[in-house]
Amino acid sequence: MTTKNLRLALLLLAFVQTGFSGTARANPFEYTWQEVAPGVWAGIRQDPFELPQEGNSVFVLTEQGVVVFDAGGSPLMGESIVAKVRSLTEKPITHVIISHWHGDHMRGLQAIQSAYPNVAIFAHPYSRDFIAATQERWLKRRVSMVPNIRKALGAALAADHDLKGRVLIPEEKEWLLKGRDVLDQLDRENNRTTYVIPNATFADRMVLYLGGRELQFLHLGNSHTAGDVILWLPQERIVATGDIITAPIPLLPNPYTSDYAGVLQQIKALGFKTLVPGHGAIQHDTAYLDLLSDTFRSVTAQMKSLIAQSIRKEDAIARIDYSSVEKRFTHGDAFLTNRFHDYVSAALAEATYLIESGTGIKEEF
Template sequence: MTTKSIRIALFLLVILQAGLTTTASANPFEYVWQELAPGVWAGIRQDPFELPQEGNSVFVITEQGVVVFDAGGSPLMGESIVAKVRSLTDKPITHVIISHWHGDHMRGLQAIQAAYPNVAIFAHPYSRDFIAATQERWLKRRVGMVPNIRKALDTALATDRDLKGRALIPEEKDWLLKGRSIIDQLDRENHRTTYVVPNATFADRMVLYLGGRELRFLHLGNAHTAGDVIMWLPQERIVATGDIVTAPIPLMTNPYSRDYAGVLQEIKALGFKTLVPGHGAVQHDTAYVDLLSDTFRSVSAQMKSLIARSIQKDDAIARIDYSSVESRFTHGDAFLANRFHDYVSAALAEATYLIESGAGITEEF
């Protein structure tokens, strides 16, 4: 396996955090719903590492219809969103806006469109075009991936080692066992997934004024992808960031590291009181956004200096020092430390090398 495919596989093999206990439920992918303000609901994956990764979702109920921001990563999650909306209002879902093109935020679209055939589905033009151009390839990979995940899980559990050969800690073994238990359901979801191409786009900004509410959708620059959109509710001071912010460990899938801290600063400058990340728990202050900004600034500054000294790629990546930020993410937790290593260390350093050396990055997921 290449480093990239190992990273993708590790990224997919996501499970239970230390100490978290769960009870069996009919939909093991279910959201936990939180009302953030009257009529503003967030669907949060209680364990952000749990397989399969499903992006958080937010919806806003207005007198003129319901607006959904991000649709989850499987038909089941789209059905969960529809069921939650129907339990609260008889108003239809009129608009869905997706934060970016990654499947864990938009593979639920088919269920919303089936329930509300007239729904308008918006994305940044980059995201819409990316989905249109790549949907067949992703669908094929989606259907084909489960046997590989099953094999990787079985091997890891049999040998007590992960794909890199690192010994599993007990929390990781629990995580993998939990992941193994839902693999057939994941397979069924993948086989019934169809990709829905958004039917409307906006480049930098769209504002909906519906039933006395104001909902702003903003592209603030390249960060997690080149087509990221956030939702900002100025009256409620609630921001939903998509995967520009993911917690407690950031997902560094080809990040645009040079522009990223600037985008985070713009999010901070909104003056939010509530932040819904793309994965992980709702935030009520700017501490985590600041930590992310510090991380990007530190890695970019180090990499610029290494490139200026003509240090070669692999050496430069290995020399990036995360000691000023790592413990602020992991707090000494061994499971989080391993996730930091798998999701952040080499991935962010490599993307930063490619950007700062002028080669540029290619988006993959």
């Protein structure tokens, strides 16, 4: 990746992690709520690319209180979770579990904690450490974030290019313009964000037995990050995966490619009826999960062979062939094709190179 491309990729990722996407609405930070089983609610970002690209959230009502899985990426998202819970029950939110450290899943915590000061907030130890270690940097970076995004968007739109320098297609232009419309609100949210550090951790597995419900929180291995946790409700056969699964295009900033397919197989083996991904629509079968597995297996097999032939890094990355999977993600749609190239092609190839060559992944903030 050239420095310029890397800079633009990081900027896009900053959008993703701040949670910014594209329908012009009064509140661009809202969820669409769906009751996926009695007392189990999923807050879905209807358009997963809407800027800011915030993560989905799930909560479970029990006789002893409410358990929330992921808190959204801004104070407004946390406030909307609190408001939805209060519209359904007088019971308090007692537990919040964070799927991973990325901001689009945890910067809503402050609203939940301020509404329920005694709430226990759990994360994998890796995620808690990462949040604690990086909060100062993010709180500094947020000052320049929106001005930088505004500048990059302005320059791209003026040149009729997208953020990667490609000729601007109408769908992409509409997306960027809608994103530009929410920048003031994003800036306000950034400026009122305080970091909440999880106050409890568990390494591999935690099970809550509350009011007749069983809620399992499982770390199945490294995949989207080194601290991913899923929610599994064995009675309801519902799984919420965090960003291990994001649809319709995977978000792969620093994927642990050699373990990823194995983690996906463990999720498949649960025998779920309903899957709530970290971003994107609810799923009821394993087709998308299988496509993700095929993608990791294909890229890993190709990369092993290229490394065995001593092909140098940049060439190896360029030679990864996605033709067996790309159309299964994009169906030829121009906007999705751009997202596939931005989020998957080079990023997955590079991560796979780093892992298969023994360098290893460094998660970026």
